[in-house]
Amino acid sequence: MPQGSAHIMFNNRFYLVAIIFLVFDVEVVLLFPVLSLLRRAATHGQGWSVFALAALFLLILLAGLIYEWKRGDIDWFREARLR
Amino acid sequence: VSLSEFLSGLNGAFGFHLPLAFFAVLAAILVILFFAMPVAGFCTYLERKISADIQERIGPNRVGPRGLLQFLADAIKMFLKEDTTPRGADRWVFNLAPSLVTAGALGAFAALPFSRFTVGADLDIGIFYVMAVSALVSLGILLGAYSSENKWSLLGGMRGVAQIVSFEIPLGICLLSVVTASGSLNMIQIVDAQAWPGSSGGYFWNIVHDPFLFINFFVYFVAALAECNRTPFDLPEAESELVAGYNTEFSGMRFGLFALSEFADVVLFACVATTIFFGGWHLPFVNLSAHTFQINVGDWNLGPLAMALLMSAIFLAKASVLILIVMWVRWTLPRLRVDQLMTLCWKYLVPISFFNLIGTALWTWIFHGRSLVQILGSVLGLS
Numbered sequence A: 001m002p003q004g005s006a007h008i009m010f011n012n013r014f015y016l017v018a019i020i021f022l023v024f025d026v027e028v029v030l031l032f033p034v035l036s037l038l039r040r041a042a043t044h045g046q047g048w049s050v051f052a053l054a055a056l057f058l059l060i061l062l063a064g065l066i067y068e069w070k071r072g073d074i075d076w077f078r079e080a081r082l083r
Numbered sequence B: 001v002s003l004s005e006f007l008s009g010l011n012g013a014f015g016f017h018l019p020l021a022f023f024a025v026l027a028a029i030l031v032i033l034f035f036a037m038p039v040a041g042f043c044t045y046l047e048r049k050i051s052a053d054i055q056e057r058i059g060p061n062r063v064g065p066r067g068l069l070q071f072l073a074d075a076i077k078m079f080l081k082e083d084t085t086p087r088g089a090d091r092w093v094f095n096l097a098p099s100l101v102t103a104g105a106l107g108a109f110a111a112l113p114f115s116r117f118t119v120g121a122d123l124d125i126g127i128f129y130v131m132a133v134s135a136l137v138s139l140g141i142l143l144g145a146y147s148s149e150n151k152w153s154l155l156g157g158m159r160g161v162a163q164i165v166s167f168e169i170p171l172g173i174c175l176l177s178v179v180t181a182s183g184s185l186n187m188i189q190i191v192d193a194q195a196w197p198g199s200s201g202g203y204f205w206n207i208v209h210d211p212f213l214f215i216n217f218f219v220y221f222v223a224a225l226a227e228c229n230r231t232p233f234d235l236p237e238a239e240s241e242l243v244a245g246y247n248t249e250f251s252g253m254r255f256g257l258f259a260l261s262e263f264a265d266v267v268l269f270a271c272v273a274t275t276i277f278f279g280g281w282h283l284p285f286v287n288l289s290a291h292t293f294q295i296n297v298g299d300w301n302l303g304p305l306a307m308a309l310l311m312s313a314i315f316l317a318k319a320s321v322l323i324l325i326v327m328w329v330r331w332t333l334p335r336l337r338v339d340q341l342m343t344l345c346w347k348y349l350v351p352i353s354f355f356n357l358i359g360t361a362l363w364t365w366i367f368h369g370r371s372l373v374q375i376l377g378s379v380l381g382l383s
Helices: A013-035 A038-043 A047-071 B003-008 B020-054 B070-080 B091-111 B126-134 B136-147 B151-182 B187-192 B211-227 B252-277 B303-330 B338-366 B372-379
Strands: none
Touching: A013 A047, A013 B151, A013 B338, A038 A047, A038 B151, A038 B338, A047 B338, B020 B070, B020 B091, B020 B252, B020 B303, B070 B252, B091 B126, B091 B136, B091 B252, B126 B136, B126 B151, B126 B187, B126 B252, B136 B151, B136 B252, B151 B187, B151 B211, B151 B252, B151 B338, B187 B252, B211 B252, B211 B338, B252 B303
16 A cells, blocks of 8 residues: 655755756757858868867866866765765 | 658649648658557567577567567557556646657657658758657656656656756767768758768768767767666666656556657667668668669659668668667666766766767868768778
8 A cells, every 4th residue: 555645855966967957958959050060161161160169168068067076966975075 | 852742742643632731740640650669569579589589588479470479469458458547646647648758759750761762851950859859758757757646656757857867968969979070960961971982972971980979879879778768777667676667657558658669769769870870871882872773664763762662771770780789788787876877977978978079070170071981082092
């Protein structure tokens, strides 16, 4: 027999993962139109402008990843960092 | 020419005209009914047979020759089972969830280019559409898990969504790196960019386009396994801890839809991998898109039909090799823990795919969009 409500409290790591996903997914989606232009631009010798734009965007995204990594937001267990 | 446009060519043949939307829906139904459903059903048979072989059993062998019709018997059994709803369930959401999962898995089949002539919908943003529609699966899983009023379901659903959502990032970045190399989002143009180098401007398969894309294929493969909830990553339905995960409370055809869409997801992943990494219908040393057949039967030219069949056969042969590898992996690797799963995704796959995306972009810029095969060809003086 089921005991009590099934809608139990859940670990808030799930919430953090969803938030991190949201940021990354939106940025990946925004890169699609830029990078799909790169090949055509490169064959006309204009590749540097598109590449610089995409690289700047990617570096900001990478900085975000490193920040989350250092903060421990992407570790499933974080007991050492709890203060 | 897409399937819907081909079908709309029949307009007026029967004395009345129908709008293009009708033929678009008809094409989608044809693709789902005569391709996605039977293939996904056949995959259940294939998996049981392969697992039997690996474990030295016989497997299904009663229904039809060598048990080939087993999946039809399973489908009939599921249709006839009682369709139960738990007492505390959120009825409306509970009924909606299996349809959402199935829609997410089958909807993406519309944009797959099986051949140049048989693609359900020739979309300019094909690869983007596949990514967007298959994201519906996670929504269906969460709704089904939440509404079935069961702790196992809820825990399985939470895990499932966390996993699918996390691995969508490396998956998306891998798709992005392919788009960078081929310079298009259209599935047919992505395939045709991978033709054997010649007059038509192809550069051979993306997997050998440059070293970065070669690594990104393996990242894509691992991420896709996780997206399909396949075995090294089958935590959402880990039967030793969660009974059956998010589909514990589903019975009859609703459970059947969950199981079917899981296999449809595997087929979808194999077809997308074939399209973006293994050159779709293209073979080495010959450019099929540049050839046309002329086979006249009465007033009809059957050449394009023969070509479509040949291309589809090549495409499906490549895809089925990938499906077989996925099934082989299931009986080879043990299941991961949740923390290992998250570490694998965020600390390994995301940085590796990021690096490879930047690498592919650099390669495309520096070599003006030419691939390894083309550069080797010109160095060796072949072309």
